[in-house]
Amino acid sequence: MLKVGVIGVGSISQYHIQPYKDHPEVELVAFCDLNEQRLKKKGEEYGVSQLYTDYKELLKNKDIDAVSICTWNETHAEIGISALEAGKHVLVEKPLCTNVEEAHAFEKAARESGKTAQVGFVRRHGSNTKILKKFLDNGDLGELYYAKASVLRRLGNPGGWFSDKKRSGGGPLIDLGVHLIDLCWYLMGKPKPVSVTGNTYHSLGNRNNIQNLSFYKAADFDPARNDVEDLANALIRFENGASLFIDVSFTLHTKENEVSVKVFGDKGGAEIEPEFSIVAEKYDTILNIDPQVDHSEFNFVEAFNNEVDHFIQCCLGRSEVIAPISDGVEVMKMISAIYESAELGREVNL
């Protein structure tokens, strides 16, 4: 039995807790949260009696083999490094942390501990990503030389810690862009990034004035606090000549919300969002291929189940982590370089 603790029991934690709870080889033994009321409620809901408000106390518990870290971004490195030093396996939510220095320290701790250490790059675990990866690994799309991805929310700054730069490390770029950059970079075969041009904008604020249209708000929504960008775009160039363009917003004067992830190779292309499809050429004819799958779009619950199950298999020594901390470091480097480029108003070399 793998004994697991979950640190941070807010919104996303349920997608970790439920698959642990359902797994026959896992015992969910402890929860930790700064918010005592939330902690107690979650403990009652899942029948977990070891409840901590200080993660350091949880880590002293010798019974616990592994932890999921589902806290605010700013705390990921500190808690993750302490957990590895305490001999626990670690699954840390995205982003790995909020800056490159912390990312390197996290990687060092992971290396020295010899424990399983996985970043919650959940998009890698979507079933369509896994299918597409097979096509890519078998060369069906040839060399990928361009990828383009967007998450444009017209009204969707969640507020709370998300819009407090100190706790989040940034806005839509570090929150949503991290998924897009990671997914495209992973599908492209993890080429080495060499330069970045980025722009960030704070033109619209959190638009708390808008009426008649509801949007998701974090538990501790406070309209007075918002110092993160509301739009970011970036062009990343890789050593092999390939490039990646992304744009992400918490709010933008766009007609509707948009999610798209597209990759283009010299033999074919693919769209993983909004709907999985593959583009090919055969006998001088262009083909649009619609894979027949249960979910043609990203399935949140299924991907989280896959991610947590993969972590469990790795902790039990049956599998190798597909999203190691070192990948989190590379993604962190790209994100930091985008923020730096936006601030300097010019291209930044990595």
Ligand SMILES: NC(=O)c1ccc[n+]([C@@H]2O[C@H](COP(=O)([O-])OP(=O)(O)OC[C@H]3O[C@@H](n4cnc5c(N)ncnc54)[C@H](O)[C@@H]3O)[C@@H](O)[C@H]2O)c1
């Ligand atoms: N993979 C995804 O698709 C996805 C989606 C949403 C959020 N996330 C990530 O999950 C993390 C949490 O996001 P959320 O939406 O659940 O936020 P949330 O605010 O709902 O929950 C975070 C919880 O962590 C607790 N917390 C913060 N610091 C703590 C500490 N030092 N010790 C103990 N508890 C602490 C808070 O009290 C809160 O209950 C973030 O890093 C976010 O980027 C990932």
